[in-house]
Amino acid sequence: xxxxAELVREALRSQATAKQRTxxxxxxxxxxxxxxxxxxTVGQMVQLTSLQQFEQMGTNIxxxxxxxxxxxxxxxxxxxxxxxxxxxxxxxxxxxxQLIAPYTTTWGQPIFHEEPLDMPLLGVSPAFADxxxxxxxxxxxxxxxxxxxxxxxxxxxxxxxxxxxxxNDPMGQTIFFKKQGIKIIGVLKRVEDGGMRPxxxxxxxxxxxxxxxxxxxxxxxxxxxARLAPGAKRPQVFAAIQRFFNQRQPGMLIQIRSAExxxxxxxxxxxxxxxxxxxxxxxxxxVGGIGVMNVMLVAVTERRKEIGIRRALGAQKMDIxxxxxxxxxxxxxxxxxxxxxxxxxxxxxxxxxxxxxxFVSGVALALxxxxxSAIGVFFGYFPARQAARLNPIxxxxxx
Amino acid sequence: MKNAMxxxxxxxxxxxxxxxxMAVAVLKGVxxxxxxxxxxxxxxxxxxxxxxxxxxxxxxxxxxxGSYWFEDQDASHLTDNQLAVIRNQKIGFVFQQFNLLxxxxxxxxxxxxxxxxxxxxxxxxxxxxxxxxxxxxxxxxTHHPPELSGxxxxxxAIARALAGKPALILADEPTGALDSQVSQEIMDxxxxxxxxxxxxxxxxxxxPNVGRQCQRTVRMADGRLSEV
Ligand SMILES: Nc1ncnc2c1ncn2[C@@H]1O[C@H](COP(=O)(O)OP(=O)(O)O)[C@@H](O)[C@H]1O
Ligand SMILES: [Mg+2]
Numbered sequence: 001x002x003x004x005a006e007l008v009r010e011a012l013r014s015q016a017t018a019k020q021r022t023x024x025x026x027x028x029x030x031x032x033x034x035x036x037x038x039x040x041t042v043g044q045m046v047q048l049t050s051l052q053q054f055e056q057m058g059t060n061i062x063x064x065x066x067x068x069x070x071x072x073x074x075x076x077x078x079x080x081x082x083x084x085x086x087x088x089x090x091x092x093x094x095x096x097x098q099l100i101a102p103y104t105t106t107w108g109q110p111i112f113h114e115e116p117l118d119m120p121l122l123g124v125s126p127a128f129a130d131x132x133x134x135x136x137x138x139x140x141x142x143x144x145x146x147x148x149x150x151x152x153x154x155x156x157x158x159x160x161x162x163x164x165x166x167x168n169d170p171m172g173q174t175i176f177f178k179k180q181g182i183k184i185i186g187v188l189k190r191v192e193d194g195g196m197r198p199x200x201x202x203x204x205x206x207x208x209x210x211x212x213x214x215x216x217x218x219x220x221x222x223x224x225x226a227r228l229a230p231g232a233k234r235p236q237v238f239a240a241i242q243r244f245f246n247q248r249q250p251g252m253l254i255q256i257r258s259a260e261x262x263x264x265x266x267x268x269x270x271x272x273x274x275x276x277x278x279x280x281x282x283x284x285x286x287v288g289g290i291g292v293m294n295v296m297l298v299a300v301t302e303r304r305k306e307i308g309i310r311r312a313l314g315a316q317k318m319d320i321x322x323x324x325x326x327x328x329x330x331x332x333x334x335x336x337x338x339x340x341x342x343x344x345x346x347x348x349x350x351x352x353x354x355x356x357x358x359f360v361s362g363v364a365l366a367l368x369x370x371x372x373s374a375i376g377v378f379f380g381y382f383p384a385r386q387a388a389r390l391n392p393i394x395x396x397x398x399x
Numbered sequence: 400m401k402n403a404m405x406x407x408x409x410x411x412x413x414x415x416x417x418x419x420x421m422a423v424a425v426l427k428g429v430x431x432x433x434x435x436x437x438x439x440x441x442x443x444x445x446x447x448x449x450x451x452x453x454x455x456x457x458x459x460x461x462x463x464x465g466s467y468w469f470e471d472q473d474a475s476h477l478t479d480n481q482l483a484v485i486r487n488q489k490i491g492f493v494f495q496q497f498n499l500l501x502x503x504x505x506x507x508x509x510x511x512x513x514x515x516x517x518x519x520x521x522x523x524x525x526x527x528x529x530x531x532x533x534x535x536x537x538x539x540x541t542h543h544p545p546e547l548s549g550x551x552x553x554x555x556a557i558a559r560a561l562a563g564k565p566a567l568i569l570a571d572e573p574t575g576a577l578d579s580q581v582s583q584e585i586m587d588x589x590x591x592x593x594x595x596x597x598x599x600x601x602x603x604x605x606x607p608n609v610g611r612q613c614q615r616t617v618r619m620a621d622g623r624l625s626e627v
Binding site (some may be wrong): 005006214305306308310311312313314315316317318319372392396399 | 419433454459460479480483484486487488492494496498499500501509512516519559580
């Protein structure tokens with residue numbers, strides 16, 4: 001039996017004379033393995049991203065928004081909004097809602113030193129900080145006593161915007177909105193985007209919710225964020241919320257989202273990629289595998305004489321079979337390694353686009369190597385057996 | 400059947416090829432005895448079955464009938480793997496077309512039989528180096544066969560045949576592709592190995608000059624062997 005190192009040396013020596021059909025076969029393997037790696041990595045990234053969202057905000061956060069009719073919208077034209085009063089009453093009617101944080105969003109152009117800024121205004125109550133796990137780098141957050149006062153807390157991105165204008169300490173500065181001066185009393189630490197958190201936190205100015213009503217939100221809230229009491233049964237709570245709004249305004253549509261639902265949506269999205277990549281991957285691997293088989297069959301025919309010589313020198317059938325198998329596995333591994341880097345690159349781009357946490361697991365890499373080797377063995381088996389079964393005398397007669 | 404003074408003992412060896420419905424009898428009852436240390440030339444017409452006989456002697460092929468004893472061992476009923484082991488350990492082949500692997504250096508070509516014997520890399524390189532020096536190819540060890548002349552390639556092939564320390568060298572028209580001066584150099588090499596190392600040698604030749612230099616010559620005619 002030929003030693004393993006010798007086999008690999010032989011295989012690489014044969015690969016060094018790669019031909020065009022070898023390159024074509026490799027492309028199939030590269031795309032196939034690339035898709036498989038991207039597929040597995042996307043799945044794992046989505047899982048990790050969901051997990052992190054669980055960890056950051058807890059699994060017991062829900063949001064309540066006004067719903068939109070499915071039926072192309074005659075009913076939805078009614079634009080039944082959730083009001084601040086609804087939010088306060090809801091907290092009483094559904095005691096399983098342990099903490100409630102309705103908030104408003106106001107778009108417009110705040111002015112600072114005569115220059116317009118690109119910052120949304122979030123009107124919040126103190127519970128907003130707790131539910132969204134906000135931390136301050138400076139100053140204080142909105143308190144219950146702030147009432148209708150014109151005070152604001154800057155998100156980390158908003159603070160950066162001011163810093164670019166040369167204001168390194170925004171504390172005590174005044175930003176004007178609709179002619180009202182809002183005094184900055186605090187600055188927030190940057191929060192992770194995504195999940196249940198309103199994305200306006202980082203770039204926005206956070207003001208008391210009552211103050212925001214003065215800017216024309218008509219006491220309508222954008223959304224109610226709420227934390228469920230421990231052990232609360234979701235279906236019952238959701239039904240109670242629905243009932244509450246139906247009593248308030250018959251026929252009103254409500255959309256309740258939970259962390260679980262969000263994760264399910266992300267999983268659905270990643271399933272789409274999985275399906276797509278799985279299809280591309282399996283077709284490419286099949287095409288690549290057949291290509292490899294073709295390359296190996298040609299190699300066997302071209303090297304009949306070599307096979308005869310080796311047999312004359314004492315190679316057993318198994319030696320020849322293993323030699324060609326190692327060669328086809330080496331070929332597939334070369335393609336597999338290139339494919340793996342391609343797959344990791346694809347996963348990186350998808351992660352950037354979808355704001356998933358990027359990471360590549362050892363399992364994915366092991367899978368890439370494993371699948372490449374398996375393709376090599378599977379599609380190399382038939383040619384290798386052909387080689388081993390050659391009659392050495394006939395093989396030697398070849399010119 | 401056993402005879403300690405005989406390396407090869409063949410009786411009534413036949414070989415028949417079947418091409419479609421036609422049976423072509425190439426060997427029709429070959430009797431041959433070769434003692435250890437002998438140097439035997441086989442002559443005969445082209446297509447007479449000399450190569451076929453060499454393949455059977457060298458365990459590359461099996462006879463259709465007849466008995467073949469090699470070193471006191473009955474060679475019939477050996478498995479494919481057993482045949483490979485005997486080829487590897489007992490036989491050194493030298494071919495008319497040299498049959499070196501063009502992608503391998505001279506050194507690696509000589510190493511090849513040792514690879515299949517599982518000899519570790521450094522040791523087999525050492526053995527191969529010595530053999531290449533012995534056949535006068537010490538200066539060309541890293542050359543690839545296409546860079547070598549016919550005579551040089553045949554020297555490398557002889558070194559390869561010697562690598563496994565064979566009991567028997569089988570050379571099928573080893574000088575057939577070489578001019579007369581180089582032929583003589585190769586013959587001198589064979590004769591030296593035979594007389595100095597007592598390696599039993601059987602060679603097929605067309606060249607009466609080559610035949611004359613062997614102790615013993617047999618002729619293949621009509622599927623049978625006869626002493627000359
Ligand atoms: N595998 C084979 N199938 C059919 N015929 C064969 C085969 N091998 C050899 N022969 C025939 O056997 C005869 C003897 O061939 P060979 O032993 O090569 O002769 P030599 O070496 O004396 O020239 C030739 O006629 C050849 O065509
Ligand atoms: Mg011949």
